[in-house]
Amino acid sequence: MDGTGTPSLRRPPAIARLLGALAAQDMVAAHGRPLVVQALRAAVADFRAGAGAGPTEAALLGAAAQWLARHTRGPRPVLNLTGTVLHTNLGRAPLPPAALAAMAAAAGAADLEIDLSTGRRGERDSHLEALLCSLTGAEAALAVNNNAAAVLLLLRALAPRREVVVSRGELVEIGGAFRIPDIMREAGCRLREVGTTNRTHARDYAEAIGPRTALLMKVHRSNYRIEGFAAEVAEEELAAIAHRHALPMAVDLGSGSLHDLARWGLPREPTVGAAIAAGADLVTFSGDKLLGGPQAGLVVGRAALVDRLRRHPLKRALRLDKTTIAALVAVLRLQADPDRLPQRLPALRLLLRPQTEIAALAERLRPAVAAALQDLAEVSVIACDSQIGSGARPADLLPSAALALRPRRGRTADALAAALRRLPVPALGRVARGSVVLDLRCLEDPAAFEAQLPLLPGLIAG
Numbered sequence: 001m002d003g004t005g006t007p008s009l010r011r012p013p014a015i016a017r018l019l020g021a022l023a024a025q026d027m028v029a030a031h032g033r034p035l036v037v038q039a040l041r042a043a044v045a046d047f048r049a050g051a052g053a054g055p056t057e058a059a060l061l062g063a064a065a066q067w068l069a070r071h072t073r074g075p076r077p078v079l080n081l082t083g084t085v086l087h088t089n090l091g092r093a094p095l096p097p098a099a100l101a102a103m104a105a106a107a108g109a110a111d112l113e114i115d116l117s118t119g120r121r122g123e124r125d126s127h128l129e130a131l132l133c134s135l136t137g138a139e140a141a142l143a144v145n146n147n148a149a150a151v152l153l154l155l156r157a158l159a160p161r162r163e164v165v166v167s168r169g170e171l172v173e174i175g176g177a178f179r180i181p182d183i184m185r186e187a188g189c190r191l192r193e194v195g196t197t198n199r200t201h202a203r204d205y206a207e208a209i210g211p212r213t214a215l216l217m218k219v220h221r222s223n224y225r226i227e228g229f230a231a232e233v234a235e236e237e238l239a240a241i242a243h244r245h246a247l248p249m250a251v252d253l254g255s256g257s258l259h260d261l262a263r264w265g266l267p268r269e270p271t272v273g274a275a276i277a278a279g280a281d282l283v284t285f286s287g288d289k290l291l292g293g294p295q296a297g298l299v300v301g302r303a304a305l306v307d308r309l310r311r312h313p314l315k316r317a318l319r320l321d322k323t324t325i326a327a328l329v330a331v332l333r334l335q336a337d338p339d340r341l342p343q344r345l346p347a348l349r350l351l352l353r354p355q356t357e358i359a360a361l362a363e364r365l366r367p368a369v370a371a372a373l374q375d376l377a378e379v380s381v382i383a384c385d386s387q388i389g390s391g392a393r394p395a396d397l398l399p400s401a402a403l404a405l406r407p408r409r410g411r412t413a414d415a416l417a418a419a420l421r422r423l424p425v426p427a428l429g430r431v432a433r434g435s436v437v438l439d440l441r442c443l444e445d446p447a448a449f450e451a452q453l454p455l456l457p458g459l460i461a462g
């Protein structure tokens with residue numbers, strides 16, 4: 001018997017019959033009939049393929065509910081306890097409340113491309129341009145979908161079928177398959193590599209310049225460094241070489257901080273303003289790395305060049321939507337007041353969180369975590385290192401503190417990490433030397449973490 005009064009079936013019930021069950025009616029109320037039918041069909045197909053639960057009504061309805069949970073959910077909140085503040089897989093920068101409010105305010109009809117003083121058509125980048133210019137010293141600015149898009153647009157607009165000179169020491173690959181040689185090919189440019197992996201000199205660039213050269217380009221080594229017998233050409237000198245040949249010089253800065261992080265005691269990162277001051281004609285950088293905003297790619301520089309990018313048809317395909325522009329403006333306004341930035345920009349606040357505060361939080365949480373895990377894991381407080389993430393200065397570590405959960409009774413750290421990921425608000429740590437390490441740098445709402453601790457033992461067993 002399967003609880004519905006009928007003998008256990010070898011064949012699953014018809015979809016129409018499953019739809020009549022009370023649990024299916026609840027699913028229809030939440031998701032609509034077509035999706036529930038699809039979920040039930042998937043459940044039945046899985047059962048027939050020997051890969052899913054069944055054939056009872058209850059088992060198939062449960063499988064359908066799981067299918068719906070898996071396939072109808074957008075990105076949901078997680079606790080980033082990885083120790084990487086700008087974690088690409090976790091959506092990089094956490095947005096400030098001011099950005100959320102601005103996105104909501106712009107969600108309906110908005111003056112995105114209307115000049116309200118004249119009633120004529122406006123330009124969507126105009127919302128950002130004055131702030132970006134003021135923060136970087138550039139003449140003009142535009143924004144696209146991400147920094148990879150900004151580099152692609154720059155190359156397509158300024159160097160089609162021509163040569164772009166880049167040092168061999170700067171042919172970077174950024175996580176997620178952004179590679180300078182590939183993007184050059186996609187953009188229809190010829191990459192002219194100069195120098196060697198460890199040393200590139202001014203004369204290497206100068207000797208590579210010919211009638212087909214469109215651009216000299218410098219790419220920030222975001223995620224690695226070259227040490228030892230090394231040499232590179234500074235932006236100022238590269239700009240001077242380019243300008244002697246009436247060529248533009250562009251910099252892909254990657255993280256692109258607007259302020260010198262050293263003012264807050266963080267590792268120094270080149271600023272956009274410094275690149276402009278050094279003579280770069282165009283600089284590209286991300287919106288969701290050290291800027292601390294939404295995913296976007298910013299281009300700042302000379303008005304005539306920014307204008308060529310703006311008029312290129314690819315700009316239309318890469319443009320930002322109104323809510324992202326609203327969030328960016330909100331973040332740029334915060335950036336315009338650096339004295340209060342650490343309090344107001346979550347990404348910077350987390351990067352600056354003192355180790356003593358994180359360690360105190362770990363000590364305070366330890367007993368509750370130990371009590372929840374009982375004899376399943378031994379819980380201790382350890383010192384650890386966080387990193388900025390998104391390729392920004394990976395070798396520079398930020399002293400932090402963590403809860404280390406060492407599993408007992410034959411359980412593995414991987415199983416414990418999996419249980420933490422099954423929490424209602426999944427907690428993501430890292431596994432190191434047989435323990436799950438939960439770096440608490442980014443835990444700003446410990447109550448939310450504590451509240452779900454009682455669920456953990458059930459998730460480990462299950």
Ligand SMILES: *Cc1c(COP(=O)(O)O)cnc(C)c1O
Binds near residue numbers: 223
């Ligand atoms: C991160 C980075 C990119 C890619 O930026 P996205 O905003 O992720 O598209 C390109 N170049 C450099 C040097 C980077 O650091």
